[in-house]
Amino acid sequence: MQADGLGGNGSQTDAYPRETSGVSAPTAAAVGNKAIDYSYMHPRLAADLENIGTLLEQTRQHAVAALATLERRAAALAPRAFTAVALPENGIGLAGALQEFTARWAPGFSGSAGPRYLGFVTGGATPASIAGDWLTSIYDQNPTAGIDSSAPDLERETVLRLREMFGLSDAHRGVLVSGATMSNMVGLAIGREWLGEQRGINVSDVGVGALGTVHVLSANAHSSVYKSLSMLGIGRKAVTKIASLPGREAIDIAALEAELQALDGQPVIVVGNAGTVNTVDFDDLVALAALKQRYSFWLHIDAAFGAFAALVPEEAHLTHGLDAADSVCIDLHKWLNVPYDCAVQYSRRRDLQARVFMNSSAYLGMPGENPDFVHLTPENSRRLRAVATWFSLAAYGRAGHAEIVHRNIRLARQLGDRIAVQPGLTLLAPTRLNVVCFSLAENPTEARTNAYMRAVRDLGEVFITTTFYAGTWGLRVAFCNWRTSDDDIQRVFESLVTAIKEI
Ligand SMILES: *Cc1c(COP(=O)(O)O)cnc(C)c1O
8 A cells, every 4th residue: 555665554543653764753943033843743744844945946946947948848749658656655745746746747748838839729838927826826815705815806906907908898897717618608607697687587596497498609619618508508509500701710790690580589699709729710799799789699709819819909900899798708828828727707797697606605795796706706715826817917018918929920820821832731721810720731631630740749849739620630730829939930840841751
């Protein structure tokens, strides 16, 4: 049963063994003038607490080295076969854990924080956001109930600053959640409650069954919308896929209007898309907003990364109309480049939001005008994840973050232009924003496309992911990382060309 090499025999009766081999007994630490005796703790805890300064310094050194070598780390690597090591009885202390992590785990980690991990839609972490993230753990606040700390107000300031950055009006109130999936889920949950309100039904009390069939209309909803509908009891099959414009992923507004007419009077949620993952296409948000004047539906907009177009004057028109949405999803661990896991969720109906997520307990209080976060999100206890975002916004401001977005778009288009004329590769769509979508020119089967993705990965320089778009298997190169440079584009392009010959 012992796997920690400390030689424990598992038969101690003392809950806090003092003399296990390799575990030094605690002494006293001086804080100010006062010596504190930590001997009441498990010796490993006491020793780590006494040496916290040195240990955090070791951790800092590891971090600095990891960042310094990030550019040399493989962008991605095939996961190695692994065998789980059993739970240690007494542990090896923080220094030991750091050593074991460095030896056993860090080498297999990808360079996903680095400039050439261009798979999925992946951001890195700015220096300020890393510092903020560290301090989140140091202070370990739980911004749930507003009676014990000003921590919840830091989150409130953060969502206000983000609202300003994305040009949303003060009709929108925000909360932070763990990612765009949860942001979509919360927005759709409020929409579900709104559908009930239209019919005098309190869905949060009586359940979704009372609504009958719910219709969700969208042209190209992200997979997380289907997952959210499954979680919400609405069901994945509630989605009616509306036609896109020819050769586009953006919704055909006329087709949507026809469907709304046909469903006259039935409960409807429309999911608008501001930045699809394959071609970063945007629904005409102004036209969606105009339809709201004539038809009754909840408009949720998934702007997970597309919302960042608002930061760049030449692209900001794409996000016009976003404010008219009833609920908005924006990811922060993608294009804002804060560490996982963080997204923001805005809605115009905080009253309905509190009805859905209300966690009434005498000691937590009933939600009022400005409800505590415990009444607004799926979690009760939660991390003060706003700190990383707060730090990055404070450190770099709107202009710093706009520069990242602007540069990523420029680099994506530059790569798109090179792929367009490269024999062996074919662009599948124009590079609208920050994603290049292409395929193998010859025989782009699923197997060959996967083999190509792995061949690119195993060259070690760049990571891209596969997709299925416009009836063919293809690949996506998605730019979100704050470090990516013109030099990186050269290296990415060379890898993409080299890999053609390897399949
Ligand atoms: C990434 C993404 C999501 C899901 O986001 P997570 O942060 O992975 O939960 C939803 N919608 C769009 C458009 C996305 O790009």
